Structures are given as structure tokens and as C-alpha cells.
Amino acid sequence: xxxxxxNVILDLGALLVLTVIWFTNSNGNVEMQDRYLFxxxxxxxxxxxxxxxxxxxxxxxxxxxxxxxxxxACSIHYIAQTVFCWQWFLLAKARFLKSPPSLYxxxxxxxxxPLIAEFIILSVINPFNGIxxxxxxxxxxxxxxxxxxxxxxxxxxxxxSVVLIILTIVRNKNRAxxxxxxxxxxxxxxxxxxxxxxxAAQDVSVLWxxxxxxxxxxxxxxxxxxxxxxxxxxxxxxxxxxxxxxxIMMSQIQPHFxxxxxxxxxxxxxxxxxxxxxxxxxxxxxxxTNMDSIDQTTPVDFIKExxxxxxxxxxxxxxxxxxxxxxxxxxxxxxxxxxxIQPMVxxxxxxxxxxxxxxxxxxxxxxxxxxxxxxxxIIDNGAGFSTLSDQSKDSTRSHIGxxxxxxxxxxxxxxxxxxESTPGEGTTVSFIIPDA
Numbered sequence: 001x002x003x004x005x006x007n008v009i010l011d012l013g014a015l016l017v018l019t020v021i022w023f024t025n026s027n028g029n030v031e032m033q034d035r036y037l038f039x040x041x042x043x044x045x046x047x048x049x050x051x052x053x054x055x056x057x058x059x060x061x062x063x064x065x066x067x068x069x070x071x072x073a074c075s076i077h078y079i080a081q082t083v084f085c086w087q088w089f090l091l092a093k094a095r096f097l098k099s100p101p102s103l104y105x106x107x108x109x110x111x112x113x114p115l116i117a118e119f120i121i122l123s124v125i126n127p128f129n130g131i132x133x134x135x136x137x138x139x140x141x142x143x144x145x146x147x148x149x150x151x152x153x154x155x156x157x158x159x160x161s162v163v164l165i166i167l168t169i170v171r172n173k174n175r176a177x178x179x180x181x182x183x184x185x186x187x188x189x190x191x192x193x194x195x196x197x198x199x200a201a202q203d204v205s206v207l208w209x210x211x212x213x214x215x216x217x218x219x220x221x222x223x224x225x226x227x228x229x230x231x232x233x234x235x236x237x238x239x240x241x242x243x244x245x246x247x248i249m250m251s252q253i254q255p256h257f258x259x260x261x262x263x264x265x266x267x268x269x270x271x272x273x274x275x276x277x278x279x280x281x282x283x284x285x286x287x288x289t290n291m292d293s294i295d296q297t298t299p300v301d302f303i304k305e306x307x308x309x310x311x312x313x314x315x316x317x318x319x320x321x322x323x324x325x326x327x328x329x330x331x332x333x334x335x336x337x338x339x340x341i342q343p344m345v346x347x348x349x350x351x352x353x354x355x356x357x358x359x360x361x362x363x364x365x366x367x368x369x370x371x372x373x374x375x376x377x378i379i380d381n382g383a384g385f386s387t388l389s390d391q392s393k394d395s396t397r398s399h400i401g402x403x404x405x406x407x408x409x410x411x412x413x414x415x416x417x418x419x420e421s422t423p424g425e426g427t428t429v430s431f432i433i434p435d436a
Contacts, residue, residue, distance in 0.1 A: 008057055012053045014208065015050055037090060038219040038222060044081075045208065048084065052205055054073035055141070058139050066139055070139040074133060075123060081154060082115050086115050089161045091184075092184075092188070095164065126146075130142070131144050159192075162192070165184055166185065187217055190214050191207065191214055194211070264319050265279050265315075298338075299337055299412060300335060304338075305340065305341050306365075309341045309345055313325040313345060322361075325345075325365070327365050337408040337413065340431065343402065345378055352384070364380075366379060374431075375431070375432055378428070380427055380428075382426050384425050409433070414434060415431060415432050415433040415434060
């Protein structure tokens, strides 16, 4: 096997691998910001590999067609190489300026003037005078007077890309971004090192297969970072949406609680002015000492939430003296959403106790531990309802606090919200909150 055959195998092998990866890699459809640039770099690399293989396959042929074919393939090789160096530079400049890379803005062409001149020389002038290269009668490349200038232009852009990435790493304090740029620098330096290996290997084609591997690695790393970035942004967005949702729910609960308390005071003013004064005093103290808790959108201590509930039930018992409220507190060292127990007690009184055929009624607030969880129960012996018809969701039976409390228990505490009810016997609402 001669040297040309070895080079054909290396180039076609790298091209085949790159083609298979192009169509099968899992990140191929990632719509990252500069995806088109990475994909175009892979196209440029594939073009060079194909042109290389074509040149080596036609070497030592003496027919005229093979000569023209070799000249065409060699021209394509150097043109694609020039385009690749420009794409490499665009990528580094985009990282340095923290802006999307673009192949089409007029400012980009200012930097590309030497490469545009080189492109014109390779595609228009060189085929006629061999200023960069010519093809011998045996279809081998003969270096022209402008050959090394061509290599120098390409290396200037590659080295400029490396310098830009180094500056980007130095000035960037973000650890994740800095690590990504360090990986980019390593991949950019690899082809430069391989070019020296190419010289030492005595014309064995190792440079562009190595560049093909580097481009693919770079694309995969960028795609993976982009997927991680999207996942982080999605998590942040979901957290923000949840926070806003909780804030909206809290804003719904607060006016409702205040409205019902003021309605109670209004009813007492006509019936018992002395009691009304007592309720106003209780309510004023509640507002003064607990206003911060009303605005709380993060979990609060159970004891603090219990004080809200006791304030509410005290007001209700002043209005309805036959109402009995009991507290069976066996567990109190845990957190739960603000204004979660009070709306459930309010539901129990309004939709359970007051719907009884007999006067009076009892509400029990109970807490205990079970299976590593904190359990809060609001139990009433009111009218109850049929769970088969799911009347708990009916707007005439359950006010907005029920749905909000359920959602906050599940989203803020990752707990469970359970309703058990029997018509004519009563209802039990349970919060099951796992240990933090």
C-alpha cells in the first residue's frame, strides 16, 4: 500500500465518520444560537476531506482528465480551507464580543479582506498561472511562489482566534462559561499541534482528519452546554412562574379573609355593639401584629399560622356563641403555607357547621406525626357532602381558599391535600407534609 492510498483511507474514513455523525448524533437538531456556524464548519471540513481524497486518488495518473480533476479538487481544498479559517475566527470573535456570530454583516468583511483576496487568487488567478500551486504531469502538487503566503494568511486567523479565546478566558469570571472557553481553546490548539505532526509525518494526511474530530467535539460540547443552559433557564422560569402563582393566590386569599371578617363585624354592629367593639379590637390587634404574615409567600411556622386561626375563630365564636372550636396540638415544630389552616376552618364553619339542621357544631384543629410526616386535620361535624359527586370543587360550596390551599400544600411543601366527607356526619380536611 503506497502513501496515496493511506491518505485516501484516512481522508475518506474521517469523511465517512463525520457524515454518519452528522445524521445520527443526538444533538444534531439542537437549535443553539450559533448552530449554523458549527454545521457550516463541519461542511467545510467535509469538503476539504473529500477534495483531499480526490487529489490522492488521481495522483500518478497521466491522462488529461485526471489532471484537470486534480486541479479542481486541489482548488476546492484550498478554498474550503480558507472558508474554514474564517469560520474559526468568527466563532472566537463571537465568544470574545459575547455576540451571535454572523457571516453576512458588512463589518465582518472588513476582517475578511485578506481571505477574500486569497479566495479570488485561488479560484480565478491560480488555475492559469500557478501562483499558489500547480499540478505536475503526474498529478502531484507543485508549490508556487505564493504558497507559503497562503499558509501564513490562514495561520494568522487561526492564531488570532486562539488569542481571542485566551482573552475571553482571562476576563470572564463566570466559572461555567470560563470552563467552556477553556475547552474551546484546547480544541482550537489541537489542529495547530497536528499541523506540526503533519510536517513530521512526511506528507501523511493527518491534519484534516484531526480537525474533523476537533470540530465534532466542539459541536457536541457546545450543544451539551446549550441543553444544560436551556434546562437551567426552564427551571428558573418554572420557579418564577410558581412564585408568581403563589403571590397571586395569596393576593386572592387576603382580601377574602379581610372581607369576611369585616362582614362579621358589620353583622355584630346591629346585634350587639359591645361585641362588635370587642371584635374590632381583636381584629385591629391581628392586623397590627400579623400584617407581615398576611404577605408571606414562603412557608411559616405552624404556631404563627395557628394564631391566625385562633383570631378568626374568636371572632366567629363572638358572633355564634354555640360554635365550639377545639385544638388538639401534638405536633407544632414544622412549617406550612401562610393562611392555610384558617381558610379550611372558615370552610368548615360556613359550609359545614352552618349547614347543619341542628344548632351548634364543633370544629377540631388537630396535629400529629405519622410515618415521618406532619399531619394537620380540620375536622367538623357539619352537613358533609358526597365525595362521589366531588362537591368540594363546586364554587357554591368551596371558596377560593380551598383550591389555593391545596395547590400551595402540593407545590410549596410537596405534600398531600386530602378531603374526606360523609353527608350528615361531617368533613375532615388533612394536610400531610413530609419532613423538610
